[in-house]
Amino acid sequence: MSEFDVPLFHFSRGEFVEADYQDPLLEDYRNNPLLEALPPIWDDKTVVNELASEPIFNASERDLPVHLRLHCVQRISRDFFRPLSRHLELQQSISRLIRDGYVGRNPLTLNYAFRARKDAYELIMQGNTSGYPVNTPTSAGFALVGISGIGKSSSLLRILQMYPQVILHRKYRGQDMPAPFQIVWLKMDCPHDGSIRGLCLNFLLAVDSLVGTKYYKKNVTKNPDELLPLMAQAAAVHCLGVLVIDEIQNLQEAKDDRAAQMLNFFVQLVNTIGLPVILVGTYKALPALNGEFRNARRNSGQGDATWHHFKKDEEWNWLLQGLWKYQWTDKKVELDQEFIDVMYEESQGISDIAIKLFMLTQWRALDKELESVTPGLIRSVAKDRLTLIRPALEALRSGKKAQIQKFADIYDSVSIDDYLDRIEAEQRQAERLEVIRTELGYDVTEQTINEVSAWLIEAGVTQAIASQAAEEVTKLHLHELDEIDLHN
Amino acid sequence: MNEWCALPIPYPDELLYSVIARYHIRSNNTSPKWTLREVFGTDNVIPTIDLPSHLDALSRRNVVQIMADEWINRHTFYTYYAPFLPDSLAIRVKALMRSTDGSGIHALVGITASTIDQTNRLWFCPSCYEQDIQRYGEPYWHRIHQLPGVYLCPHHRRVLHELTSPLSDRHGLNVLPISRHMFRSIAVIEDLPNKLIDRLSDIAEDIHLLVQQNKLPALYDLRKAILPRLTEKGFVTVLSRIRQQKLCEQPVLFYGRELLDLLDSDPLEVRYSWLEQSTRTARRAVHPLRQLLLIRFLYGSFREFLNRTDVTNAPFGNAPWPCLNKAADHYKNLVVTQCDITRCSDTGQPVGTFVCSCGFSYSRRGPDRSEEEKYYRGRIKSFGPIWSDKLKQCMQEGMSYRSTAERLGVDTNTVIKYANGKSPVREVPLKPKHAKKSGTAPTPKNTRKSPRMRVDWEKRDLELSWNVEQVCKAI
Numbered sequence: 015m016s017e018f019d020v021p022l023f024h025f026s027r028g029e030f031v032e033a034d035y036q037d038p039l040l041e042d043y044r045n046n047p048l049l050e051a052l053p054p055i056w057d058d059k060t061v062v063n064e065l066a067s068e069p070i071f072n073a074s075e076r077d078l079p080v081h082l083r084l085h086c087v088q089r090i091s092r093d094f095f096r097p098l099s100r101h102l103e104l105q106q107s108i109s110r111l112i113r114d115g116y117v118g119r120n121p122l123t124l125n126y127a128f129r130a131r132k133d134a135y136e137l138i139m140q141g142n143t144s145g146y147p148v149n150t151p152t153s154a155g156f157a158l159v160g161i162s163g164i165g166k167s168s169s170l171l172r173i174l175q176m177y178p179q180v181i182l183h184r185k186y187r188g189q190d191m192p193a194p195f196q197i198v199w200l201k202m203d204c205p206h207d208g209s210i211r212g213l214c215l216n217f218l219l220a221v222d223s224l225v226g227t228k229y230y231k232k233n234v235t236k237n238p239d240e241l242l243p244l245m246a247q248a249a250a251v252h253c254l255g256v257l258v259i260d261e262i263q264n265l266q267e268a269k270d271d272r273a274a275q276m277l278n279f280f281v282q283l284v285n286t287i288g289l290p291v292i293l294v295g296t297y298k299a300l301p302a303l304n305g306e307f308r309n310a311r312r313n314s315g316q317g318d319a320t321w322h323h324f325k326k327d328e329e330w331n332w333l334l335q336g337l338w339k340y341q342w343t344d345k346k347v348e349l350d351q352e353f354i355d356v357m358y359e360e361s362q363g364i365s366d367i368a369i370k371l372f373m374l375t376q377w378r379a380l381d382k383e384l385e386s387v388t389p390g391l392i393r394s395v396a397k398d399r400l401t402l403i404r405p406a407l408e409a410l411r412s413g414k415k416a417q418i419q420k421f422a423d424i425y426d427s428v429s430i431d432d433y434l435d436r437i438e439a440e441q442r443q444a445e446r447l448e449v450i451r452t453e454l455g456y457d458v459t460e461q462t463i464n465e466v467s468a469w470l471i472e473a474g475v476t477q478a479i480a481s482q483a484a485e486e487v488t489k490l491h492l493h494e495l496d497e498i499d500l501h502n
Numbered sequence: 503m504n505e506w507c508a509l510p511i512p513y514p515d516e517l518l519y520s521v522i523a524r525y526h527i528r529s530n531n532t533s534p535k536w537t538l539r540e541v542f543g544t545d546n547v548i549p550t551i552d553l554p555s556h557l558d559a560l561s562r563r564n565v566v567q568i569m570a571d572e573w574i575n576r577h578t579f580y581t582y583y584a585p586f587l588p589d590s591l592a593i594r595v596k597a598l599m600r601s602t603d604g605s606g607i608h609a610l611v612g613i614t615a616s617t618i619d620q621t622n623r624l625w626f627c628p629s630c631y632e633q634d635i636q637r638y639g640e641p642y643w644h645r646i647h648q649l650p651g652v653y654l655c656p657h658h659r660r661v662l663h664e665l666t667s668p669l670s671d672r673h674g675l676n677v678l679p680i681s682r683h684m685f686r687s688i689a690v691i692e693d694l695p696n697k698l699i700d701r702l703s704d705i706a707e708d709i710h711l712l713v714q715q716n717k718l719p720a721l722y723d724l725r726k727a728i729l730p731r732l733t734e735k736g737f738v739t740v741l742s743r744i745r746q747q748k749l750c751e752q753p754v755l756f757y758g759r760e761l762l763d764l765l766d767s768d769p770l771e772v773r774y775s776w777l778e779q780s781t782r783t784a785r786r787a788v789h790p791l792r793q794l795l796l797i798r799f800l801y802g803s804f805r806e807f808l809n810r811t812d813v814t815n816a817p818f819g820n821a822p823w824p825c826l827n828k829a830a831d832h833y834k835n836l837v838v839t840q841c842d843i844t845r846c847s848d849t850g851q852p853v854g855t856f857v858c859s860c861g862f863s864y865s866r867r868g869p870d871r872s873e874e875e876k877y878y879r880g881r882i883k884s885f886g887p888i889w890s891d892k893l894k895q896c897m898q899e900g901m902s903y904r905s906t907a908e909r910l911g912v913d914t915n916t917v918i919k920y921a922n923g924k925s926p927v928r929e930v931p932l933k934p935k936h937a938k939k940s941g942t943a944p945t946p947k948n949t950r951k952s953p954r955m956r957v958d959w960e961k962r963d964l965e966l967s968w969n970v971e972q973v974c975k976a977i
Contacts, residue, residue: 124639127510130528131640133680142681147636184567192511194565226506227529232536247530 020234021208023216025223026171026201028179033196035186046120047186048196048253049113053177061105062097064176065169069093071340080380083342087376090369095172096336098329100321105173107156108292112177112198112255115290118149119253121193122186125149129250130192135243138286155284155291157262160321162296163366167203167260170294174199174258180224193253195225201258209266210279213259214241221248242282249289257283262295323410324363326354333365337372343379345386356389360396362410367400374399462488507540508565513634513642518577519551520643523675534675544602549675551622551648552579553595553611555604570600581713582649583611585721586790592718612787618650618766624676625662625690627655631678641678646710651765651791653691654699656706661694663687691764701761708794708804719808723784724793727807730821730839731800732781740832744781753777753799767792817843817852817869819876826879827862828911829892834877853880861886882912890920897921 033051043049056064069089076083119126124147128134137143143150160166177198183191200220204213218229218241229248233241249257259280262268267276283289293299324330334357338349347353361368375387375395384391400407463484470480510524526537535545542556543563557570574580574596584592591610598607608614625647634641646652647662654661667686670676679685694702712719721727732738737745737752750769754762762768767789769775776792779785794804801807822836842855846867857863866880889910896906903921907914 124637127639128680130510131524131680132527132530133677133684134640136684137681146680147639190511190566190568192566194508229530232532233530244530247528251528 020212020215021205023205023208023213023220024203025216025220026174026203028175028177028199030180030182031178033181033183033186042117043113045122046116047122047183047191048116048120048181048193048255050186051181051183051196052113052116052198055109055113056105056176058102061102061176065095065097065101065105065172067093067095067172069340073346076342076344076346078342080383083380084377086342087340087373087380090337090340090373094337094340094369095168096333098333101169101173104158104169105176108170108173108256111155111290111292115255115288116253118288119250121191121253122189126192126250130247132243132247135246135286139243155280155293157293157295157299158321159295159297159299161323161364163364164321164323165365166294166321170258170260170292171201174201174256177255193251196253196255197221197224198255199258200224200254200256201260203260204262204264206264207266208264210276211238211241213265214238214245217245217257218248221252221254225252238279242279246283246286246289249283254289256290256292258292258294260294262293263299268295268299322363324358324365326358326363330354330358330363334368337369341376341387343376343384343386347386347388352389353392356392359411360392360400360407362407367403367407371396371400506563506565509541509560509568511566512568512577513638515645516577517551517643517645517648518554518557518573519549519675520678521577522549523677524640524642526675527677534670534673537675548672550604551624552613553583553599553604553607554578555599555607556602558600559602571596574599577645579645579649579713581715581718582709582790583613585712585715585718586724586793587611587787588722588784589720591787612789616789618789618791622672624648624665624678625652626665626678626687627658627660627662629658629660630655631682635680640680643678645713646706649709649713650789651794652706652709653764654702654706656703656710659699659703661689661691661699664690698758698761698764701757704798704803705765705791705794708798709791711804711808712790712794715808721793722787724788724796725781725783728781728797728800733822733837734839735800737781742835742837746778746781749777749781750775753795756799757795762795765791765795767795818854818856818866819870819873823856824877825858825860825862826864826877826911827858827860827886827889828909829889830858830860830862832860855883857883858886860888862889885920893917893920 033047035047035050036054038044038046038049038052038054040055069092071086071089075086078086119129128146128148129138134146137146158166158170179198179200181196181198183194183196185191200217202213202216202220215230215234218233222228222230227248229244233244236244248254265276267273280291280293283291324333331354334349334354338353341347357368357371361371371392372387375392378384378395379387379391463481466484466487467477467480470483471477475483507525507529509521510528512518512521522537522541525541526534529537529540531537531540534549538545538547538549541560541563543559544556547556557573561568561570561573578599580596580599584595587595595607595610598604598610624643626641626643627647630644630647631641646656652662665676665678665685665687668676729738732744732749737749739745754768754770759768759770767776769777776788777796779788780793780796797804797807801810818841821839821841823838823841824834825832825837827833838856838858840857842857844853844855845851846853849867852868853865854868855863855865862885863883864879864881865883866875866878868875870876892910893906896909901909903914903917906921907917910917
């Protein structure tokens with residue numbers, strides 16, 4: 015029997031590090047130990063390399079017995095991750111969110127001492143802080159909404175884990191730090207029977223776990239109205255950079271007319287202590303997230319963060335291209351338009367489904383001792399194994415809002431397809447895709463040619479001859495790249 | 503509860519009790535027992551304002567590294583009481599404060615037996631309150647405002663206020679709230695005349711200076727330190743005894759009884775006044791406040807007192823020095839308070855010229871290397887009237903030159919010289935009686951004329967009356 019009398023929210027674990035202060039390069043970030051202890055602000059190139067994850071793969075594994083290859087396929091689920099333009103955007107939003115929130119919360123300033131106090135909360139809530147040397151926090155926070163399986167949670171966690179979770183401060187430039195613990199991020203997942211009170215208590219439990227306090231034990235009997243000030247104070251004392259609440263639609267309050275109460279709760283978190291909050295959920299949570307939180311979100315200057323299922327576009331191709339390498343069937347098939355079409359048809363652009371479908375198809379091919387995956391096999395597997403979600407996928411395929419609305423999880427009525435926004439977004443996406451290609455070697459042929467050419471030039475061959483020779487050799491032997499990994 | 507605590511960084515002159523109270527409000531503990539357990543490792547402890555214990559445990563459990571000694575020296579009353587205790591006792595008190603058993607601290611320091619009111623109460627300066635919020639973001643309890651004898655803020659010269667509500671019992675922790683609307687307080691005294699305000703402000707400044715000393719002054723045996731000043735002010739008899747009655751009266755006139763009543767320090771109210779204790783050989787500790795009252799009466803302020811004793815370069819030790827006038831009744835008594843130090847142009851060594859109020863002055867080359875050297879006489883700079891009169895008397899009695907010289911502690915030739923009508927005021931270098939053996943005595947280039955001496959007329963009358971009596975008997 016659990017020692018806790020509330021449903022547990024899972025919270026993600028990260029890294030615990032000692033503070034190492036670096037010049038943040040931006041004037042408004044300097045002289046703030048919370049900001050100087052963070053990793054440097056990353057460019058897109060760095061983010062791509064950090065986020066990308068590839069399963070172990072060796073073409074020779076195709077010669078292994080079937081029962082071993084079945085396990086090889088499992089690696090895809092565990093290790094495959096391809097950063098896309100939406101991930102880069104999300105990373106930048108989070109980066110700005112955390113840092114912007116810390117600007118006004120320097121523990122070496124009066125503001126920290128004021129906000130760390132329990133009795134200050136009353137003044138803050140009443141708006142009676144004009145006589146005090148405290149700054150007004152900039153509202154910060156946004157919602158990330160999308161279909162289940164679109165990669166919201168996994169992407170978010172990967173991005174957060176690029177940061178340390180807890181930073182320990184001892185002395186900053188010879189000066190004792192009033193706040194020894196800085197919790198950079200905290201991500202909590204709401205269970206199906208969650209409630210706001212459960213959220214509060216689990217928050218305290220998580221903080222206890224991260225920094226060794228005992229908030230939970232002392233306050234387990236309190237109600238949400240009593241717990242909110244406590245959350246605010248704990249977040250202030252321990253310099254929480256961002257609070258991520260995932261599966262927000264699971265909160266009981268989100269399911270009925272208490273949504274306003276829930277929203278007010280989060281707005282208070284953002285407004286009272288300037289704590290950035292990211293709410294993550296499926297379309298089911300959207301009605302609740304309209305109104306106040308949307309206003310809070312817009313005030314923060316962050317963009318709309320609704321993630322839709324993929325369109326059958328360049329990015330979708332890019333995702334499949336990366337996935338397609340990992341085939342452990344007897345024979346590898348190349349990705350062609352037919353495969354692209356059938357994969358999209360059967361997954362409707364939901365990346366999680368597409369990946370699972372790819373794995374399921376390989377498992378069946380291996381099981382049936384088929385030589386390779388085929389479009390027909392994909393359709394057959396989808397028909398057999400994705401029965402439960404077929405109606406939802408059919409609704410997506412129809413494109414009719416009334417149909418889609420029947421399945422709350424894929425309801426997307428809030429999608430605002432503003433023409434100018436779309437054009438700008440597409441341009442940004444194209445630029446980011448270019449970065450991704452450069453870093454991850456999208457054009458294998460060209461990259462190989464360049465590399466072989468460099469070898470020849472280094473050996474003394476003139477550039478013109480080297481380029482031509484490299485091109486000829488690569489074309490002749492491109493199919494053998496799977497046996498020899500030139501780029502390692 | 504937590505196995506550690508992250509005490510807030512203490513503010514300047516913040517009471518440790520205040521730091522713990524701020525931790526209490528910062529950690530949002532409902533029960534003070536939780537806080538005490540987190541801070542001290544046990545809740546079997548009363549949060550003491552003045553001299554807390556368990557400070558080693560507190561220092562160990564605190565994430566921020568502040569040594570126990572720093573807490574004791576900067577954030578408790580230790581530096582208020584310790585200077586007036588014997589060294590061994592002060593050390594023992596500090597050890598108890600670090601230990602987990604502080605039950606004997608108050609008795610050792612004398613707080614238990616003291617007649618000065620020591621009730622637990624928390625005072626603050628309204629101006630400091632506003633200033634701290636603007637300067638640090640929050641208010642806090644200042645140590646200086648809690649020390650006995652402090653009724654006015656030494657910084658703002660403003661009457662202190664006492665927190666009246668909300669107040670917890672002695673097991674609780676009282677936080678100075680963030681807003682004036684959250685608590686009530688009253689002025690600790692009202693309707694003070696300006697004169698009293700000035701006095702109380704001065705006393706607060708003395709106390710403030712006392713507790714800020716990095717090196718604790720040794721003030722247990724205060725008599726030694728203040729004897730020269732007592733002598734100078736006429737509270738010491740020729741026999742080096744204290745004129746206790748006069749000493750009892752003068753400070754009362756100086757301070758006024760209203761003030762002394764307020765400070766629980768009226769010396770006339772009890773049979774054995776604290777002033778007698780302060781000026782006698784130390785046998786028991788006197789409350790710091792009373793010692794400071796006496797010091798201010800004698801020196802004008804504690805700062806002046808410190809400046810007197812802070813002579814780090816004292817080649818001839820500190821006042822008083824002995825008078826070496828053999829003709830005087832106070833011969834070899836420690837009555838000389840003035841010593842002018844110059845540098846020998848030949849050897850570079852310090853030369854001290856000691857001037858007694860009887861007119862006798864002598865010099866000696868230093869620095870002194872032992873206590874006995876205090877009684878070495880180099881050159882005699884001037885003899886003074888008492889010596890001259892004694893010479894005349896010996897001549898009239900028909901004593902021989904040799905006997906007279908022995909009687910007066912000089913050379914026979916000196917007697918011959920002065921007996922033949924030489925003016926005693928004229929200064930002539932003489933052969934030193936106890937000069938140390940050296941190859942060549944330095945030849946003085948200039949004989950510095952000693953400053954005009956102020957004659958102690960009372961002493962002169964005494965001497966003359968004796969002479970008159972002798973002559974009458976002869977007649």
